[in-house]
Amino acid sequence: MTRKYFGTDGIRGLVGEFPITPDFMLKLGWAAGCVLMDRFAGPNMILIGKDTRISGYMFESALQAGLINAGVDVGLLGPMPTPGVAYLTRTFQAQAGIVISASHNSYVDNGIKFFSGNGTKLPDDIELLIEEQLEKPMITAERLGKARRITDASGRYIEFCKGTMPWGFSLQGLQIVLDCAHGATYNIAPSVFTELGAKVVPLFVEPNGTNINRSCGSTKPEALQEHVVEVGADLGIAFDGDGDRVIFVDHKGELVDGDELLYIIAAHQQQYGGGCEGVAGTLMSNFGFELGLKELGVPFGRAKVGDRYVIEMMRDKGWSLGGENSGHIVCSNVTTTGDGIISALQVLLAITTLGVPLHKAKKGMQKLPxxxxxxxxxxxxxxxxxxxxxxxxxxxxxxxxxxxxxxxxxxxxxxxxxxxxxxxxxxxxxxxxxxxxxxxxxxxx
Known part of the structure; x- marks a missing residue:
């Protein structure tokens, strides 16, 4: 069946295939609420999170109105990284989680991502049912839902991120520059790394609705590179607008991309984690990354580009590590989806355990031009x-x-x-x- 609305990463209106309007969002909320209430048991609640772009406020209101009209209770998370919504959906045992975000795109774009109750992408058959429901006339439920704001959402997610580290893990002595892209990690990432002991220099943590990803973040790290060298930091970390991607900068100001970060995590797992079963990359993964893993004795596979396909390959092969060179990294032994903060912590765990600086750790593989x-x-x-x-x-x-x-x-x-x-x-x-x-x-x- 040809899809009209859903792509591999949620609703595709952000690329201009059809306009996302408040009217559409209202209908989408109603359609999703009807389908999810019918198909899934558990608390009658769906969570909504968003990044910091200005249109998120309007779309959040329209979505919650549609869900309430379908008889669904709504939990409003406010600005929250995409993986944070996935985690909180599991924590609250909600029927689903919805993210309003256009990821690394500029503020003029926006889009929608859905998570199932277990914190993974919605199954294809559920997305198709929502598309079918969108074509039906909207009917108000006999029992309307209610909305409430979850005030401790950020604190819950911060504690979850910290809790993925081994007991006694500390970043004491490390100076880290954090580029939060004026996005969804702005009020969360600095707390995570500071509370783990790092000296944090925050960058781009003042969102105004229109500056998300503007000359900053994981797709535009030049300012981060300059700042790391300028302040003499040990390393820098950049997230994208919705916090599911991460790249690093070493103390020399050199970029460390997703392939290199995956290699570092795999090398650590192979030496200290009981072995690395394998790594799922994509068609865009550097061939030097594949050769580096081969030298470690770690199997490697290439999936189509997109986290959905990476996760499918990981599941099929029984692997717990995969990702893309863009910095979208999935550590399924820790969480269910790509998570920039948790992936960054896994890299920091690797280099502190290996006892080498980031610049040296990445040299284990040699990227081809x-x-x-x-x-x-x-x-x-x-x-x-x-x-x-x-x-x-x-x-x-x-x-x-x-x-x-x-x-x-x-x-x-x-x-x-x-x-x-x-x-x-x-x-x-x-x-x-x-x-x-x-x-x-x-x-x-």
């Missing part, structure tokens, strides 16, 4: 089926002569196609990526 160019997509076509594009791909692969790889992937959250070339020679990789991107640009626009 990789260039990715985002090409705007004015019209949707099958880039992997277009003959002109595929002929260009074949020519690029011939020039790489088996020493690299090429990947074309339409984004799931933005109207762009990601053109990636990877190989041994940095200059060649850059030139070939630009050459292929030019062809893709011509075809798409």
């Amino acid at each position: 990789q260039t990715m160019i985002n090409v705007h997509m004015a019209k949707r076509i099958d880039v992997n089926g277009d003959p002109t594009i595929q002929n260009a791909v074949a020519q690029i692969e011939a020039k790489l002569a088996g020493t690299g790889r090429v990947l074309l992937r339409p984004s799931g959250t933005e109207p762009v196609v990601r053109v990636m070339v990877e190989g041994q020679n940095k200059n060649q990789v850059k030139e070939l990526a630009q050459e292929l991107a030019s062809v893709v640009e011509t075809v798409l626009n």
Whole structure:
């Protein structure tokens, strides 16, 4: 069945496939409430959290009105990282959790993510039932629901994050610069790391509704890199707007991406955690990451890009570690979904146990040069089926002569196609990526 509303990461209105309006949100709340009440037992409650973008207030009000109209009680969490909503949904044994967020996008976008009562993404069949319900006329329930604000939501999540660390774990002596992207982690992450003993230098923790992800956060870490070096910190940590992604900066100001962070966690598990069963990466994972894991004796698999597919592979193979080079890391031995704060803590546990600075810990793997160019997509076509594009791909692969790889992937959250070339020679990789991107640009626009 072709989906009209749901994509691989929730409601896709944030990329312009259809406008998300207050009227739609009202209807969505009612439809989701009807389906979830019918399918799941337990407390008659659904939680709503959001990031800090200004449209979240309007959409939160519309969503809760729709849920109340379906007879559902609503728990309002306020600004809360996406993984925090997943955790609290489990804690309160709610029927579901809803996140209003457009992740790393700018404030003008917004979207919706759903979590089931066990803190995982909603099953496909439930999403399809919600889509079917959206097409029906809205009817008011005989018993209306009620809404209440959960005032201790942040404190509960902070304690959960700290509780994932071993007894006696301390960050005493570490100076850490935290870039919270003016997003959902702004009032939570500094508390977590400070209470664990670190000296925290907070950056971008003053959200105003329109500055989320603006020249900051995990997708734009330049200011963090400069600040780490300027203050002489041991390392820096950057989250995205909704707090499910994380990247690091070492004391030299060098970026440490998701592949390298996953490698560090896997190396620690292999040496001190009783072994690492395997790691699920994606088609975008660096080939050097795969080689590094092979040297550790850790199995590796590539899933399609997207945390849903990574988690599926982890579940199928019985692995507890996976993620993407963007910094979306899943540690299922600790929590149910990608969590920037918890992933950061797992990295810090690794380097403190290994007794090495971050700069040295990441050297266990050597990344191959990789260039990715985002090409705007004015019209949707099958880039992997277009003959002109595929002929260009074949020519690029011939020039790489088996020493690299090429990947074309339409984004799931933005109207762009990601053109990636990877190989041994940095200059060649850059030139070939630009050459292929030019062809893709011509075809798409």
